[in-house]
Amino acid sequence: MDLSKTIALILGGGRGTRLFPLTKIRAKPAVPLAAKYRLIDIPISNCINSGLNRAYVLTQFLSESLHRHLRQTYTFDHFNGGFVELLAAQQTVNQGTDWYQGTADAVRKNLVHLEEDWIEHVLILSGDQLYRMDFREMMRTHIESGADATIAGIPVSRKDASALGIMQVDDSGQVRGFVEKPQTDQEIESVRMEPSWIDAHGIPSRGRDCLASMGLYIFNKETMVDLLNSNDHQDFGKEVFPEAINSHKVQVHLFDGYWEDIGTIRAFYEANLNLAGNAPPFDIRNADAPIYSRPRFLPPTIMGDTKITGSLIADGCRIGQNVTISNSVIGLRTVVGDNVVIKDSVVMGADFIDDPAKLADGVLPVGIGSGTTIAGTILDKNCRIGSNVHIVNEAGVENQGEDDVLQVREGIPIVIKNGQVEDGFRF
Secondary structure (H helix, E strand, O other): OOOOOEEEEEEOOOOOHHHOOOOOOOOHHHOEEOOOEEOOHHHHHHHHHOOOOEEEEEEOOOOHHHHHHHHHHOOOOOOOOOEEEEEEOOOEOOOEOOOOOOHHHHHHOOHHHHOOOOOOEEEEEEOOEEEOOOHHHHHHHHHHHOOOEEEEEEEEOHHHHOOOEEEEEOOOOEEEEEEEOOOOHHHHHHHOOOHHHHHHOOOOOOOOOEEEEEEEEEEEHHHHHHHHHOOOOOOHHHHHHHHHHHHOOEEEEEOOOOEEEOOOHHHHHHHHHHHOOOOOOOOOOOOOOOOOOOOOOOOOOEEOOEEEEOOEEOOOOEEOOOEEEEOOEEOOOOEEOOOOEEEOOEEOOOOOOOOHHHOOOOOOOOEEOOOOEEEOOEEOOOOEEOOOOEEOOOOOOOOEOOOOOEEEEOOEEEEOOOOEEOOOOEO
């Protein structure tokens, strides 16, 4: 299935408040993932692996590091016409100075970029989801069904339905009903699907009787332009999509692979640790559909007498003697001293390696000092963790801090980017 007349719009999300403090100084799609990637690499890699190499990334909050990553990573040759470009909120003649008010508003304010005659279809993607999909299969569903719009749907159980948008489809797969985050049995029953229908379409239902929207859409360009210009709706999932069901043919494309919305600190933490296991639900090592990111040309990781189990270790790390690392993710350029224990933690690494001889008085080197224990914790980039530090959330704090170096979200301690934790600190 040819995607040469399709353009992707990747929605970068809002302020990312549920991922704070990881989003304190960066856009949500720029948050590091799995030791060496960023969240934005997932949808862009899915596009490239599907033969789609033209994409815009729409964002407005703290987009500098995201812009730099896109510029340094996704460079196509002069002959295929590919590009990945950032469209940040900006002042325009027609739309004034308003920032994006939602996902639909963001696309509406960038319709000028879709006026090229070659564009026939628009693929709308989220910038904060972890999954692998061949969009050519979704386009095949769209074309063969004669739909105006197609949405990806995944079967879920009732217990998971309350956090998702749930769709009801007819025998042909056309979407007929939609309830956003149903909270009652009555609401769920109004959009419930027979498990036998799911089974009959090639996906084992395994007791799942709800179809959840994945927030991934294919629109005929004219359909999307008409839908956005005929109203002032601000959100795709809550407003544009439900209206499209009533006025256009909207088809579901069934998907049953791994899919995770990285919308909260807990989801981010668990998704990273899941990738570190021997049989991860999402295989980052799939050679047929690789995840692309910035090539950094770092040296191999060097380690001393170290015990590592169930962990991801990125390039350019230096790990000392008598170190134990288990069920953890260790990012690029991480420096670990001697006699350190790292367990159930996400260490994002560093953007550089310090020269200790050039450090100012009172400034610790970037990395984790000797004798330190880190458990159940997220260390953002460029953290300076002293010696004999103990961060394990012994008191079971659930939430704490707004501007502190160490904050807690959903029971997970987080040392913010560039944060320094002094020798002997305990938490």
